[in-house]
Amino acid sequence: MAQEMSLSSPAVGVRIPLAERMAAETGREASLNRRPRFAERAIGLFLFACGALSILTTVGFTIVLGSEALRFFATMEWLNANKQTTAAVTAADSRLTVGTGGSTIQVGDMLRLGIGDSAEQVRVVEVAEAETLVVERGVDGTQAIDHTVNTPMFVGVQVTLDKFLTDTKWAPQIGRFGIMELVIPTLVITIIAMVVSIPLGLGAAVYIAEYATPRVRGILKPILEILAGIPTVVYGYFALTFITPLLQAIFGLNVKVYNMASAGIVVGILIIPTISSIGEDALRAVPRALREASYGLGATKLETVYKVLLPAALSGIVAAVILGFSRAVGETMIVLIASGAGPNLTVNPFDSAETMAGHIARISTGDLSFGSIDYNSVFAVGLTLFIMTLLLNFASTLVTRRFREVYQ
Amino acid sequence: MSEQAAPRILAEQVSEQTFLERLNARNRRGKIGQIFFFSANVIALLALIVLLGHVTNQSIGLVILRNTVDPASLSDRPLEELSAEELAAILVEQMGGRARVLIRDELSQVPVNQFTTAPMSVALNGRSYPSEYADATINDVPPEGWAAILVANFGAADLRDMLIDNVVKPTVDASWPLIQSLTQRSEIETIAREKYPDDILEFHSWINLDFITSSVSSSATTAGLRTALLGSFWIISITAVTALIVGVSAAIYLEEYSSGSRIEQLIEINIRNLAAIPSVIYGMLGLAVFVRTLGAFTSGAVLGVTDSNGRTVMSAGLTLALLILPLLIVNAQEAIRAVPSSIREASYGLGATKWQTVARQVLPAALPGILTGVILSLSRAVGETAPLLVVGASTFIGIDPNGPFSKFTVVPIQIFQWTxxxxxxxxxxxxxxxxxxxxxxxxxxxxxxxxxxxxxxxT
Structure with missing residues (x-):
């Protein structure tokens, strides 16, 4: 009412719509309807698009890794047979004469003659003599064409999931696709890293959360943050040029120059901050009352920590450990530098071996040509790694949700 | 029956002495526990100190150097005092016909097998060269012309490095870290005298101004970081611009515009998940999307750039932007959330629209927090190696990157290669x-x- 009075009304007590009064005062048509603000809408949409980009990234991961890996499993990989035709072949011929060297050809094998789009695929029907093959020409939608002498040949290999998971050798160039040769060393290095980082990370977390005075905490936390901020390539250098010689000095010469132990130890140092900072948050979330109750019953600080606080903060601590595990699995540069440059199925920590992430980085260094065996197989490794870390993250979220003790 | 009726004994009856013994034992265990928890921190600190100390120790120390050609024999004045023209003349005089190979490796714009047949206007297209040689092939250009081409493209410092790389060719026969150099100096001097009598033993700081300003080299003493530093600079610039715009916008949306619907919750969860994906996988995404699918855009082909293949500064910058986005968004969200809602309400109360409120009130208030988050994420991007290896950093390039469509290498990758x-x-x-x-x-x-x-x- 007071507000209306202040706008000079023509007659006291007569209510005239605000819009009309504004129109009378300003001499312009006025509306109190919400004006359409296109710029506002556009900005809102742009902001939403930026937010949704994160979804797009995830979709991108799924599509890229999924489709490339699908191609790896669904289509044939062509391995160089290291053989050539030893005589020219016309489109109608069903006999091929080939050199004796290179791969052994068996009945039922798929062969590709020539390179590029004009390549022809044939199926071997009979191996007449060592150098003569009876083949079915132009299979799989390719055209039977003439081939000159010395046409290069490729042998087709179908990668099955079964082979992928059970074969013990990873050597795409010769048709061996056993991912276990990369998974086992990944696990060995990760376990070494966890052995280092769980006691140190949790110990640091307990000290900072429970024992340290605010001043000491103010010193310790930045140190752990610096440790977390050092680039992994620097850790790799440290592993190769400091930890490895140290291990060799302690354990003697059965420690290889490139070995899983030094990589694992340094990955462990790298993830101490991950575990300590999440663990500390979990410990701090435990209500004061629980601590005080424990002290009130006469427990010492240590007894309070491991009988009250650690069980109460268990979900957060398990989540911290799982996240640390997931970081260790995906760690690339340290293992690439310190642990070796070739797949090796071993559990001996002093041997060299290659992890999934390290393998991806090594194979992709330089020019990786699209569609090659290396390119396709690397994406299959990437998908495996992606699924592993995704499952671990999922497990960590689940643990936090499921087993969280809610205090109120 | 009578046993059940008896009161439960809550604590066993102990003498005071036993009680004190147990109490002391418990306190001792407590002390040991505290020492263990404290030592976890000490070990972490120790790891940091040893790491930094080890790197410093390796970066200064005694070296034994051998020069293929004594630099004093090249000129009667020290090389540092010579002008670009004098250096180029010495270079051509010492290298003879190989100076053409040097020009090809450093400057050629055409494939190696076409260099000798292409006229200079094609072979050195975009580079500087004396105009009278425009139609001549490299074999038609006289030796003084080679020197002129070198002088036209390089300053004295670069030419001196080339002279050292190609003519003086210093090789390091042995090197010692700092601590050994200080504590075992006399032993090292003995080794130097006995094994390398003609060599120079000197105290060498591997990190120095020349190291920062010269480009890559196959010789350790003249190798430098300039190309990699520039590469890092270019890539981080692209990452910064992209990630800043997209990341801050996303954070504003999630904090100010979001109504908490399902899709928005999904975005939040998704961002947290993205933060935990290994960086090497981001590299694979970058390889498949930016290098391959968007190759026409990232190689600059749509803008008429012809000499690249998608493995460019642009692809690398965008890949790193994707990598740091989750971190940046979470940081920016926290900064925006910290702005008191009274500021927003006052703004709305004065009739401001949503965007006016965000742009004129919330963002300025949240700016310090946002900028801090941005810089911290970028500092993570500076140290990233794995995704850039996958995207396709060049292994050995001597040409400085000069734009978003150049080939690149960055400091961490250079470190990896040298290691x-x-x-x-x-x-x-x-x-x-x-x-x-x-x-x-x-x-x-x-x-x-x-x-x-x-x-x-x-504020």
Whole structure:
């Protein structure tokens, strides 16, 4: 009412719509309807698009890794047979004469003659003599064409999931696709890293959360943050040029120059901050009352920590450990530098071996040509790694949700 | 029956002495526990100190140098005092016909097999060369012309490096880390006298001004970080612009516009998940999307650039932007959330629209926090190696990147390559590069802290 009075009304007590009064005062048509603000809408949409980009990234991961890996499993990989035709072949011929060297050809094998789009695929029907093959020409939608002498040949290999998971050798160039040769060393290095980082990370977390005075905490936390901020390539250098010689000095010469132990130890140092900072948050979330109750019953600080606080903060601590595990699995540069440059199925920590992430980085260094065996197989490794870390993250979220003790 | 009726004994009856013994034991265990928890921190601190100390130790020390050609025999004045023209003349005189190979490797714009047949206007298209040689092939250009071409393209410092690389060819026969150099100096001098009588033993700091300003080289003493530093600079610029716009916008949306619907919750969860994906996988995404699918765009082909293949500064910058986005969004969200809602309500009360409120009130108030988050994420991007290896950093380039469509290498990748080099002295070069990288990161983080303190005091 007071507000209306202040706008000079023509007659006291007569209510005239605000819009009309504004129109009378300003001499312009006025509306109190919400004006359409296109710029506002556009900005809102742009902001939403930026937010949704994160979804797009995830979709991108799924599509890229999924489709490339699908191609790896669904289509044939062509391995160089290291053989050539030893005589020219016309489109109608069903006999091929080939050199004796290179791969052994068996009945039922798929062969590709020539390179590029004009390549022809044939199926071997009979191996007449060592150098003569009876083949079915132009299979799989390719055209039977003439081939000159010395046409290069490729042998087709179908990668099955079964082979992928059970074969013990990873050597795409010769048709061996056993991912276990990369998974086992990944696990060995990760376990070494966890052995280092769980006691140190949790110990640091307990000290900072429970024992340290605010001043000491103010010193310790930045140190752990610096440790977390050092680039992994620097850790790799440290592993190769400091930890490895140290291990060799302690354990003697059965420690290889490139070995899983030094990589694992340094990955462990790298993830101490991950575990300590999440663990500390979990410990701090435990209500004061629980601590005080424990002290009130006469427990010492240590007894309070491991009988009250650690069980109460268990979900957060398990989540911290799982996240640390997931970081260790995906760690690339340290293992690439310190642990070796070739797949090796071993559990001996002093041997060299290659992890999934390290393998991806090594194979992709330089020019990786699209569609090659290396390119396709690397994406299959990437998908495996992606699924592993995704499952671990999922497990960590689940643990936090499921087993969280809610205090109120 | 009577047993059940008896009161439960809650604590066993013990003598006071036993009680005290047990109490002391418990306290002792408590002390041991405290020492263990404290030592976890000490070990972490020790790891940090040893790491930094080891790198420093490797970056300074005694080296034994051998020159293929004594630099004193090249000129009667020290090389540092010679002008570009004099250096080019010595270079051509000493190298003879191989000077053409040098020109090809450093400057050629055409494939190796076409260089000798292409006229200079094609072969050195975009480079400087004396105009009278425009139609001549390299074989038609006289030796003084080679020198003129070199002078037209390079300054005295670069030419001196080329002279040292190609003519003086210093090789490091042995090197020692700092501590050994100081404590075992006399032994090292003995070794130097006995095994390398003609060589020079000198105290060499691997990190120095020349190291920062010269480009890559196959010789450890002249190898430099300039190309990699410029590469890092270009890539981080692209990452910064992209990630800043997209990340801050996303954070504004999630904090100010979101109504908490399902899709928005999904975005939040998704961002947290993205943060935990290994960086090497981001590299694969970058390879498949930016290098391959969007190759026409990232190679600059749509803008008429013809000499690249998608493995460019642009692809690398965008890949790193994707990588740091989750971190940046979460940081920016926290900064925006910290702005008191009274500011927003006052703004709405004055009739401001949503965007006016966000742009004129919320963002300025949240700016210190946002900037700090941005710089911290960028400092993470500076140290990233794995995704850039996958996207396709060049392994050995001597040409500085000069735009978004250049080939690139970055400091961490250079460190990786020097670490992996079989020649032991390159480990020292890697240590020097690590120190340079850490200094850059300290500067960035320091800026973030100062910025946060200064801006938050003002608001």
């Amino acid at each position: 992996a080099d079989p020649k032991p002295e390159f480990k020292n070069v890697a240590a020097a590069a690590i120190i340079a990288l850490l200094i850059v990161m300290i500067l960035m983080n320091g800026t973030a802290i100062i910025l946060r303190n200064r801006l938050s005091r003002r």
